[in-house]
Amino acid sequence: MLEVTGLRVAYGGIQAVRGITFHVEQGEMVALIGANGAGKTSTLKALSRLLNAAGGSVRYCGKEISALEPHQLVSEGIALVPEGRGVFPRMNILENLLMGAYSRQDKAGIAADSAHVFSLFPRLEERAQQLAGTLSGGEQQMLAIGRALMSRPKLLLLDEPSMGLAPLMVQKIFEVIRAVAEEGMTVLLVEQNAKLALEVSQRGYVMESGEITLTDESSKLLANPRVREAYLGE
Amino acid sequence: MMARQSLFERLRHDKRAAIAATVLMGLALAVFPFVIGSSLGNSWLRIIDFAMLYIMLALGLNIVVGFAGLLDMGYIAFYAVGAYLYALLASPHFGLHLPVWLIIPAGAALAGLFGALLGAPTLRLRGDYLAIVTLGFGEIVRIFMNNLNAPINITNGPQGISGIDPIHLGGITLAKPLTFLGYAIPSLHAYYYLFLALALLIVFVTIRLENSRIGRAWVAIREDEIAAKACGINTRNIKLLAFTMGASFGGVAGGLFAGFQGFVSPESFNLMESVMVLCMVVLGGMGNIPGVILGGILLTILPEVFRHGAGPLQIAVFGKILLDPEALRMLLFGLALVVVMLYRPAGLWPSTTRRREFRGESATDVLKEGE
Numbered sequence: 001m002l003e004v005t006g007l008r009v010a011y012g013g014i015q016a017v018r019g020i021t022f023h024v025e026q027g028e029m030v031a032l033i034g035a036n037g038a039g040k041t042s043t044l045k046a047l048s049r050l051l052n053a054a055g056g057s058v059r060y061c062g063k064e065i066s067a068l069e070p071h072q073l074v075s076e077g078i079a080l081v082p083e084g085r086g087v088f089p090r091m092n093i094l095e096n097l098l099m100g101a102y103s104r105q106d107k108a109g110i111a112a113d114s115a116h117v118f119s120l121f122p123r124l125e126e127r128a129q130q131l132a133g134t135l136s137g138g139e140q141q142m143l144a145i146g147r148a149l150m151s152r153p154k155l156l157l158l159d160e161p162s163m164g165l166a167p168l169m170v171q172k173i174f175e176v177i178r179a180v181a182e183e184g185m186t187v188l189l190v191e192q193n194a195k196l197a198l199e200v201s202q203r204g205y206v207m208e209s210g211e212i213t214l215t216d217e218s219s220k221l222l223a224n225p226r227v228r229e230a231y232l233g234e
Numbered sequence: 235m236m237a238r239q240s241l242f243e244r245l246r247h248d249k250r251a252a253i254a255a256t257v258l259m260g261l262a263l264a265v266f267p268f269v270i271g272s273s274l275g276n277s278w279l280r281i282i283d284f285a286m287l288y289i290m291l292a293l294g295l296n297i298v299v300g301f302a303g304l305l306d307m308g309y310i311a312f313y314a315v316g317a318y319l320y321a322l323l324a325s326p327h328f329g330l331h332l333p334v335w336l337i338i339p340a341g342a343a344l345a346g347l348f349g350a351l352l353g354a355p356t357l358r359l360r361g362d363y364l365a366i367v368t369l370g371f372g373e374i375v376r377i378f379m380n381n382l383n384a385p386i387n388i389t390n391g392p393q394g395i396s397g398i399d400p401i402h403l404g405g406i407t408l409a410k411p412l413t414f415l416g417y418a419i420p421s422l423h424a425y426y427y428l429f430l431a432l433a434l435l436i437v438f439v440t441i442r443l444e445n446s447r448i449g450r451a452w453v454a455i456r457e458d459e460i461a462a463k464a465c466g467i468n469t470r471n472i473k474l475l476a477f478t479m480g481a482s483f484g485g486v487a488g489g490l491f492a493g494f495q496g497f498v499s500p501e502s503f504n505l506m507e508s509v510m511v512l513c514m515v516v517l518g519g520m521g522n523i524p525g526v527i528l529g530g531i532l533l534t535i536l537p538e539v540f541r542h543g544a545g546p547l548q549i550a551v552f553g554k555i556l557l558d559p560e561a562l563r564m565l566l567f568g569l570a571l572v573v574v575m576l577y578r579p580a581g582l583w584p585s586t587t588r589r590r591e592f593r594g595e596s597a598t599d600v601l602k603e604g605e
Contacts, residue, residue: 048464050463069470070463070469071463071466071467071468071469073466074464074465074466075466079464080464081464082464086458086460086461086464087458087461088453088457088458089457089458090453091454091457095450098450099450099454099462099465100465102447102450102451102465102467103465103466144461147461147465151465151466
């Protein structure tokens, strides 16, 4: 579904991503793990066109998308949950969700999807009228994921969903991510928390200093001594 | 606060009360100039007419600053563009006397084009940086007006353009008293009605915009630009649209100003004017239409109250004038700004967003509203 070939990202003279190649198949969840500064977020930003890639190609469903504008990706069926959540603080939860459906016109479908999001995150429904800026970090992350689902995407890009959250909240968020994936959603998960990411995903890529150094099925990566040593703290 | 809110709620739900309130409001606005004219005199009527123009300007700037969150410090340039277009096309300067119904829309369009010209290179800028660039833009336009008298005389330079045609529609000119059903309507009153009608039109357009898909996209960009992109909003076009729409309102107000005043010169469009309009938006309540209107009225009238009131007050208290009322005017005005910003930082009449969470509407209501 998503094929990335030789993707490079540079900030001025500094290469953050040095020609990485990976792919995501329809219906699978793929984790991209790595330490701080490995280039994970830069990769995701280049995919979602918030950054211009310095080179390489990105094909989505057979179509080259590396020259599209960010807003066009949404109508192609790609939704990004940005790093640091990025909810609209002075809109309430419902308004945030409706913004996620900005590119859609079908009222009935939008209502059905917001009901679906509320069933995934009952806590959001309880607080539908509350301003997003007054929510806790975990609730904001729920809202950001819910908002991305409102565009009815085929491919969901998640950027560090566990960042800055309490462990219990992280567990909750990952349960929902797993539930969304089980409904058939294709997910690319960029995550620093390697253990969690590899537990929910089918395959994983390990990034180090802008390069992919290791790839395997997630269960095998979890057992890999190198990964255990470098990312699982053993 | 609660009483006002519940009054609005009642008007929203009770159609008859809403109609009655509208009729009363309409009558009050209709007789208003006669009340002011006979009690306070024509100079105050002029000030009221100017207040209408400033409401239009403040509403236009509110689109850019209040809705889209783009800090524009050179907004008066669009007012200048509208005013100069009117002056050039309807004055002895070029000997052109085109009809108003052509010039005002053309002024809106040209100002809108200037808005896009300002918006396009500044798309990546926000906050302080955008403020500096727009400030420069406003000054560039003013300095152009000041210097475009050589080698070819287009704007007549610092002398400005005088003898501009008054606003006239068909055979009717607003410069002389009109007779309507046997009643004489003085010129200032006629201008009041015209400006009021256009201000109401702009209010209507702004309200419609605010509740539209575009309006929500503006707010989303203001709140978080990356998230707005991730929601599928074409942030480039939507931002350009904010600049264009805001500027075109300024262009309309500028054209009316030129016809009303009969004279334009670059002096009328200096930085202080941009700051003044920005103050109206911020002081009234950024992003909230009634607040912005209130800001426009108050900031037009307050300096005049200080000007007219400071002299007589000093004579009454001290027996003589100690401080020049002109100087005192800005001092008091500045003081008023500081006090308001200290005690009502969100503006005199802020938007309901902050209050909404306490109102407890059901989720489905908002969903319907949001469509």
